[in-house]
Amino acid sequence: MALATALIGALLVLLAIAVMYIVFGYNRLVVVRNRCDNAWSQIDVQLKKRTDMIPNLVETVKGYAAHEKGVFEEVAKARSGLMNANGVAEISKADGSLTKALKSLFAVAENYPQLKADAQFRLLQEQIEGMESKIAYARQFYNDNIMDYSNTTQAFPGNIIAGMFNFKQKEYYQVAEADREPVKVKF
């Protein structure tokens, strides 16, 4: 009799431990996933801020270099591409295109000394370059959190709990090959 009770007792204890374990594991996964979502919204915020600055920039440049149609089209196309993109892969590709288009725009502006001297232009250039840096940091923060999430959902025993509650794998924010060159900040 005593043996039976002892065995049942031990089983209940093991069951309790298993349940607690699942609860803690689940909660941790939730926390890490929410951090990823938060980090993603950071990128979103920074990208939107940059997108909002662009019409102003384009108008300022047009004031001095109206006939450089090619580069304005590139910027407009890339901007609308970003505004219509959905999901990590699409958005990161669109972000890459827009960064490239802006680089071209600033490169073209180099040929117009009056434009370069314009106070409004200089302010916008400084702001957008600052934004590029922040977007880079936001991407880094997002990827750091994705790594944390991947580690937690792939390593044992987190992977069991992840499977039980259907925590999906998340994508890293990849930078396209062509856009690997960092935006150089002049000192």
Add this chain to the structure above:
Amino acid sequence: MYEQIASNKFRTVIIMVLFTLMVLLLGYIFGKATNFGPWGFFLAIVIASGSVFTSYFFSDKIVLSMNNAREADPKVYPHVVNSVEGLSIAAGLPVPKIYIMDDPAPNAFATGRDPKHSVVCVTTGLLEKLNRQEVEGVLAHEMSHIKNYDILIQSISVVLVAVIALLSDWMLRRVRWSRMGGRGNGEGGAAGALFLIIAILLALLVPLIAQLMRFALSRKREFLADASGALLTRYPEGLASALEKITDDTHALRTANKATAHMFIVNPFLDLRGTINDMFNTHPPTAERIRILRSM
């Protein structure tokens, strides 16, 4: 980078545990050797905690008034403000207050009881002499101190050292008084005498050991801040070349004093070489820091 961070965090835990054990041991032995019992121990903790807690809680305001710092105007210092905002995003921290200190010596510090009440301060000398990547490396190091709650850890270690100092002091006084009054009034017999001898030895040695531990802890946290900062910028060379430039600069920081020295990125009192000096230094030798950063 990640290994550095992990190993420094581990060493911090070891040191804190040893520290606490030492304090408890001391309290116990003193309690046995005198008639204070545990009350002396608690009293020491209360006194030590009181003053340290106040300075920790108001650290952001106190330090700024001490060092003639002013808040950074984003129009005047846009690069610094942008850098700090970017690093806050990368670290997942709220943006600290940014202050500028007028001083030709290049240096920087961070303070504040938690990330929500944090402050980062740089000297005008630093901004003049370093390029943007180097400034960002320094800022990343300072923000890592905030992220790693180093101000809290430092305050705790100061409390522990103070408790030890107070206990030792009282212990030695009691021994002197009881000597003067004739026979001792502690426990009689061989056990009492043994505890007394142990207690006196400890009272002389332990404060020294405690200080050394406190400095060792501070150095580990500095290495950790270097590694965490490098992880934020993903560019350890920025901080490495900044440290080179800062130590080459021969001005001593005008307004630093012993109490605030530990917070600055490089010890503002010019390095004196030698192992003994290194043990009492709050910062690791700069050459060592640069070597580690460049090997990341």
